[in-house]
Amino acid sequence: MIFFVILFLLAGIAxxxxxxQQATEALRATKWPVTEGKLEQCEVVVSPGIGSDSYSSWRLQLRYSYVVRGVTYHSTRYAIGYSESADHTQxxxxxxxxxxxxxxxxxxxxAHPAQAVLSVAPQGNVALLGYWCLGLAALSAVIAMVSG
Known part of the structure; x- marks a missing residue:
């Protein structure tokens, strides 16, 4: 049982x-300058699951260009923390x-014009998942103490 306590504790902390860190970076991005860009590609693509009983995930595949101080940059990032998911609706x-x-x-x-996003809205629930892991670590520790 101590293995699960340590596993959930380390995963939760990480x-x-x-x-x-993602939330801090997203907050910083709200203060970044804005420039006009050109959308070059934007579509939703599916990443099939590995096994026959695995779930597929969906992601936004995009590419856009923009110019900062006379230099053209390209990016594929929609938002900080934005990632694929099982629900294609979003x-x-x-x-x-x-x-x-x-x-x-x-x-x-x-400071690094090649770093860009289209949305500065907060994304993802990585920290929330971490808190769940910490809760599971605490629950595992209680079970270990009671049963031990």
């Missing part, structure tokens, strides 16, 4: 730290909205 809604107008507002890091 996920909370990673989630907090991805399709975003793709439909972006495809309505090929001109996009690009938020770019002024």
């Amino acid at each position: 996920l909370v730290i990673g989630g907090r 991805h399709r809604d975003i793709a439909e909205e972006l495809n309505r107008n090929p001109t996009v507002s690009v938020h770019y890091d002024p």
Whole structure:
């Protein structure tokens, strides 16, 4: 049982730290300058599961270009922390909205203009998953103490 306590504890700590870093980076991105960009590709694609009983996941495949200080950059990042999921609805809604107008507002890091996003809205629940793992570590520890 101690194995599960340590496993959930370490996973929880790593996920909370990673989630907090993503949230901090997303907050910083709200202050980044904005420039006009051109949408080059935007579609929703499926990544099939590995086994026959595995679930497929969906992701937004996009590419856009933008110019900062005379240099053209390309990016494929929608938002900080944005990733594929089993539900295609969110991805399709975003793709439909972006495809309505090929001109996009690009938020770019002024210190590193190649780093850019189209959305600065908070994404993902990495930290929440970490807190769940920490809760499971605590529950596993209690079970170990009671049964031990």
